[in-house]
Amino acid sequence: MTVHPVGGYSSMPMHMYPFPPGLVPPQPLRSKRRQVKNACTNCQKACKKCDDARPCLRCVKYGIAEECVDSQRKERKKGVKRGPYKKRDGKGSNVDINDAPEQQSMPIPPGMPPPSASPPMPPYMAAPVGYAAGFYGQFPAPTTPKPGEAPAYYPQFYITHVPPPNHNGHGQDGEQQGYAQPAQFYPATFLPYAPQPYGPYMVHPHRPDAQMAMAPQYAPFPQLYGKPPSAGGSHENGRSDHARGDDN
DNA sequence: CAAATCGGACGGTCAACTGC
């Protein structure tokens, strides 16, 4: 994942925040898509969702963790000429707040409950989470929220001994599901609160939709991570995915 | 039925441009 803080594409993501009373949610279930800054070569090739962790979930799932390396980005073209810019809407400054796409309210179909009647979010899903200490190095520090902006949190995850679930992971690329791997250790998930009773590696026992990210120590899969993958090391040619034909 | 493929929508970045 994008190390999506909470929820996925179809659930309420962290960067959304509660609607003021009386304001109808713009798009109830579908929020803005979040992307990782740099997908690994495997995900890139497959055009599949990657995450910030290395190895990423998808690579781990497919047992190609050691091949999980960042893809190389092309350099942007420079010196591209631009035409004259459009004026902003003539009226200048402000956009009518009601016309702003973000604020557009959807008519509530008959039979649909009002927004306030949406199912309550369990506290552990609503609580802010963050990465475990020591993992911050991989990610830019969360910015302090500007007024009107939702605060950013590091997603937090831990790994623990957990009875392996019956592996029937579905969902795209096994998102939010367990994947086949040696028993005893289990993928990380986000934690609502500080890990109290579960030790240094743990998983919240009540998160069925555990989003996962790899802990930096590579502890959970010793046979896979006998040695840490060389960070950003050499990897062959970046894009070999479906024809985009813009390479040179 | 699951996995692989891939077209194309979507999102982020950043240099060119504009106006103060």
Added chain:
DNA sequence: CAGTTGACCGTCCGATTTGG
């Protein structure tokens, strides 16, 4: 020089195809 704009390029959704 800060703010705006829009092209460029990467990500990944979701439909389709392929293979066991």
